[in-house]
Amino acid sequence: MPEDRYLEPAVETMSRTALRELQEKRVLDLVPAAYENSPFYRELWDSHGVHPRDISSLEDFRERIPSFGKDVLRAYRARTGDPFGGLLHVQPSELNSITSSSGTTGDPEFFAEIWDGAPPLVTAQLRDLWELGLRPGDRVLSPPGTFRNLMDYGYHALGAVVISTNTWFGRMRETLEAVRRYRPAYMQLMYPQLVELEHMEKEYDLKELFSSLKGASCAGQPISPRMRQKVQNEWGVELYEYTSAADTGTAWECREHDGFHLWEDTVFAECLNPSGNEPVEEGQIGELVATDLDNRAAPLIRYRSEDLVRVSNETCGCGRTHGRMWVSGRRGDETLVGGRPVVLGDVWQAVEAEPETVAGVFQIVRPAREVDRLLVRVGYDPFLTTDTADLADRLRAGIGGRTGVEPELELHTEEELMQTVRSVAKFPRVVKR
Amino acid sequence: MARQETLSRACMLDHPPIAYLLAVPGPEGAVDCEVGWDDLARDAAWTQERLEAHGLKRGQQVAVSFSGHEGVWFQPVIEALRNLGVVYGSVEAMGWDHVRTRVFHRELDLHAILGLSGETLEALSGQVMIGDLLRDTPVILARPEGAERLRNAGVSAAVLSTLGPALAIECPERAGAHVNRAEWTVGEREGRLVLMAAAVRTAAGREFVLETRGTVRTERCACGSDDPRVVFA
Numbered sequence: 282m283p284e285d286r287y288l289e290p291a292v293e294t295m296s297r298t299a300l301r302e303l304q305e306k307r308v309l310d311l312v313p314a315a316y317e318n319s320p321f322y323r324e325l326w327d328s329h330g331v332h333p334r335d336i337s338s339l340e341d342f343r344e345r346i347p348s349f350g351k352d353v354l355r356a357y358r359a360r361t362g363d364p365f366g367g368l369l370h371v372q373p374s375e376l377n378s379i380t381s382s383s384g385t386t387g388d389p390e391f392f393a394e395i396w397d398g399a400p401p402l403v404t405a406q407l408r409d410l411w412e413l414g415l416r417p418g419d420r421v422l423s424p425p426g427t428f429r430n431l432m433d434y435g436y437h438a439l440g441a442v443v444i445s446t447n448t449w450f451g452r453m454r455e456t457l458e459a460v461r462r463y464r465p466a467y468m469q470l471m472y473p474q475l476v477e478l479e480h481m482e483k484e485y486d487l488k489e490l491f492s493s494l495k496g497a498s499c500a501g502q503p504i505s506p507r508m509r510q511k512v513q514n515e516w517g518v519e520l521y522e523y524t525s526a527a528d529t530g531t532a533w534e535c536r537e538h539d540g541f542h543l544w545e546d547t548v549f550a551e552c553l554n555p556s557g558n559e560p561v562e563e564g565q566i567g568e569l570v571a572t573d574l575d576n577r578a579a580p581l582i583r584y585r586s587e588d589l590v591r592v593s594n595e596t597c598g599c600g601r602t603h604g605r606m607w608v609s610g611r612r613g614d615e616t617l618v619g620g621r622p623v624v625l626g627d628v629w630q631a632v633e634a635e636p637e638t639v640a641g642v643f644q645i646v647r648p649a650r651e652v653d654r655l656l657v658r659v660g661y662d663p664f665l666t667t668d669t670a671d672l673a674d675r676l677r678a679g680i681g682g683r684t685g686v687e688p689e690l691e692l693h694t695e696e697e698l699m700q701t702v703r704s705v706a707k708f709p710r711v712v713k714r
Numbered sequence: 715m716a717r718q719e720t721l722s723r724a725c726m727l728d729h730p731p732i733a734y735l736l737a738v739p740g741p742e743g744a745v746d747c748e749v750g751w752d753d754l755a756r757d758a759a760w761t762q763e764r765l766e767a768h769g770l771k772r773g774q775q776v777a778v779s780f781s782g783h784e785g786v787w788f789q790p791v792i793e794a795l796r797n798l799g800v801v802y803g804s805v806e807a808m809g810w811d812h813v814r815t816r817v818f819h820r821e822l823d824l825h826a827i828l829g830l831s832g833e834t835l836e837a838l839s840g841q842v843m844i845g846d847l848l849r850d851t852p853v854i855l856a857r858p859e860g861a862e863r864l865r866n867a868g869v870s871a872a873v874l875s876t877l878g879p880a881l882a883i884e885c886p887e888r889a890g891a892h893v894n895r896a897e898w899t900v901g902e903r904e905g906r907l908v909l910m911a912a913a914v915r916t917a918a919g920r921e922f923v924l925e926t927r928g929t930v931r932t933e934r935c936a937c938g939s940d941d942p943r944v945v946f947a
Contacts, residue, residue, distance in 0.1 A: 282727070289723050292716070364821035374773040377796060379803040379822065381814060388817050391803075397718070398725075404717040407724055417728045420735065423783040427804050428814060431792060433785040437733055438724040445736035447783045449808070462744075463735060546716040575716040702810070 286599070288411035292546055293601045297594060300602065304549050305339045307574040312336050312346070314370060315582055321357050321367025322582060325349060343551065348558060348570050348583040354390075365393055368579035376578055380429045382528070383501075385709045389428065392528070393578040401576065402530060403435030405547055406523075409533035410467065412599070413521055414495035415439055419466035422459060425449035441467070450699055453477045457490055464493035470520070471501055472708045473699050475508055476640045478516075480662070480695075487516040496521050500531070501707040503608065505641050507633055524608055526550070527571030527586035532606060537598040540605030547575040550604060551583075552592040555612050566591050566609050587612040614711055617651040623684045625710050628657060631679035637665040637672050642695045645711050655684070658691040658712075660698035732916065734786040738878045740923040741906065747879040749786050750916035753897075757881065758793035760894045764883040765794050765828075767937065768853045768872070772799030774825040776853075777818045779807045779834060787881045791828060791874075800825075807857075809833030816842075825852050829874055832859030845869055855883065858891075858946035875946065878909045878922040882944050887936045890943025900930050900942040907944060 287293045295303075313333040315322040326332070329347045336342050358366040365373075377396050381389035394401055415421070417440025424432050425448050433443045446459035450473035459465075470478075478487065491497075496519045497512075504512075504522065512520045523533040524541055529548040532541035543550050552567035553560055561567035569588045573580035590606040597605055616623045625645070632643045642660030659676060666672050673690050680688045702708055733751050737744035770776065776795065780788040784807070795802045803822060805814045812834045818824065827848075835844060835856075845867040848854060855874035856864055861884075864871035872884035873891045880898050882891035893900050899910040907924045911917040927947040934940050 289720060292719070373775070374799075374801065376801045378792075379775070379801065379818075381803075381805075381817070384811075384814060384817075389814050391821070398721040401717055404720055407720050418730050423785055425782045426806065427780055427782050428806055428811070430804050431780075431785050431789060432782065433734075433789060437729075438721055440724075440727045440729040442730060442732050443734050443785060445734055445783050445786045447781065449781070459737065462737060544716070577715075700810075 318370040350585040395578045399434035400430040405530040422468035424469040466495045470497040529573045535599040545603045618655045618686045627683040637661040655688040660695035757790035762794035776826040777803040779829040807831040809837040812837035830856040885937040890945045892941040
């Protein structure tokens with residue numbers, strides 16, 4: 282078994298037909314339960330003239346059940362005072378735990394959880410961790426965050442031993458000492474940690490230190506090709522990125538590194554026109570809209586994630602049949618400066634092109650999506666420059682050249698900027714102030 | 715359902731007897747400590763008794779403030795809460811994430827906050843009056859620096875703290891944080907606290923000279939417990 286590539290081969294490689302049948306069964310169980318137990322869905326569906334008796338297939342579900350986004354849920358919460366936005370299917374006292382979103386775009390929002398054995402988020406990652414190579418007896422460095430619950434339960438479920446050490450930004454010396462001492466097989470390396478490690482690479486032989494790792498995971502924001510190359514080629518760490526599956530779970534890369542796998546026995550994923558309700562053609566970019574198929578507490582049903590993705594149902598090179606997605610950005614991440622669109626990628630490339638800002642630590646600051654001026658906050662390495670005026674000139678020219686918009690710059694040291702991070706999972710690229 | 719089936723599959727794997735490994739810092743370097751599954755189960759049972767003494771019971775909501783690297787101490791807290799039927803909310807103990815604690819406090823009907831850190835309170839105090847915010851929360855078990863800050867703000871708080879590899883929890887008498895005497899021997903040496911693992915633990919007989927300073931009280935607590943108690947300096 283430990284040599285097997287799949288943790289659950291029958292599920293991970295089931296035929297698309299069987300997967301669709303499974304999804305249909307779960308959706309048809311879910312819809313009447315949601316109408317009966319969730320005041321939010323009852324109100325939403327009533328207002329659209331939809332009743333569960335109208336839904337007898339996945340096609341009905343897609344055509345009749347309305348999608349909704351974060352704003353609708355927030356409005357319901359504000360109007361009713363229900364902290365769970367009317368989503369709960371059970372009494373609050375029947376929950377086991379309450380976790381919350383990263384809170385990078387506003388107050389954290391609650392996730393209600395019912396579980397036995399291990400919390401839902403990390404349980405849905407066990408197949409991914411297995412694919413990465415985690416096996417019984419392996420050692421894992423504890424990840425820094427707890428806002429989505431204690432992840433150790435999942436590592437323990439796979440038979441791994443957790444090394445208790447503080448791995449948050451600013452503690453990388455301690456982390457490297459733990460790596461040297463305990464030789465872990467797996468750790469999380471979020472963006473702030475990568476930036477901190479990059480500054481230490483002349484002082485430590487990171488390739489030697491990280492040689493015990495079977496892999497490391499990174500989530501919260503896409504990392505640049507340059508950083509990925511560095512981690513993989515110079516530090517010798519196989520990096521597995523993962524992302525949110527529209528708040529129903531997570532979607533990870535497999536060893537093929539060709540898209541994020543959605544576990545479609547836990548989520549019914551649709552890719553819809555961002556400004557409409559119709560599906561986009563397979564392979565085209567659309568908005569990820571998700572339905573929880575395995576959530577007894579507060580399932581999301583046709584929830585619009587604002588993530589712009591491309592989805593494929595083709596079997597992956599790893600042999601798994603579950604769909605994969607490629608994230609192209611967030612709806613609304615594009616900034617209109619005097620009517621001219623500016624995308625994050627262009628700014629990113631310009632920032633990475635300068636040696637002092639090669640770590641790509643930057644944010645676009647905007648009070649609204651449409652602005653008159655482009656304000657970019659950039660973090661630089663103070664050990665590489667004292668002439669920030671010259672750096673600012675080069676950045677202005679680079680960003681201006683790639684975007685066609687002359688930016689206003691706010692320069693900070695990388696450390697200053699990283700200290701403004703308000704989530705262990707995300708470094709926000711677009712901020713209001 | 716899917717996740718439960720995944721866990722069932724994982725249960726079929728060989729699981730080692732060790733759940734956690736940690737390096738306990740001391741004046742002469744770090745000392746390894748292994749924590750086994752049986753250790754965790756006994757720690758959870760003892761923690762449950764301590765939390766029951768604070769009146770925690772089924773159906774209540776509490777927030778648990780901790781960091782990802784504190785699982786070895788807080789998994790027993792979570793298991794104790796689950797055994798009691800208490801619904802717990804998970805919040806970060808890091809000061810910069812204080813907004814999360816405030817949102818949980820504002821939106822939920824919290825009967826208790828466990829593990830509240832000095833960092834979180836310091837950050838919150840820049841925005842609100844701590845006393846006004848927390849005075850009506852029936853039970854607060856805070857880290858030592860947090861408990862002191864709360865008491866200064868007129869909020870009744872007991873201590874919940876990591877102590878080397880052990881957990882220390884004050885009872886409602888608030889006369890020092892109890893350490894499970896069946897698992898640990900606690901003493902003082904040259905102003906430092908010293909912990910020794912009992913024979914029953916995976917790390918049996920290992921001594922941990924801690925960087926933490928404080929005094930140990932060994933007389934029976936007014937609550938009736940014979941656990942040694944630590945008063946943090």
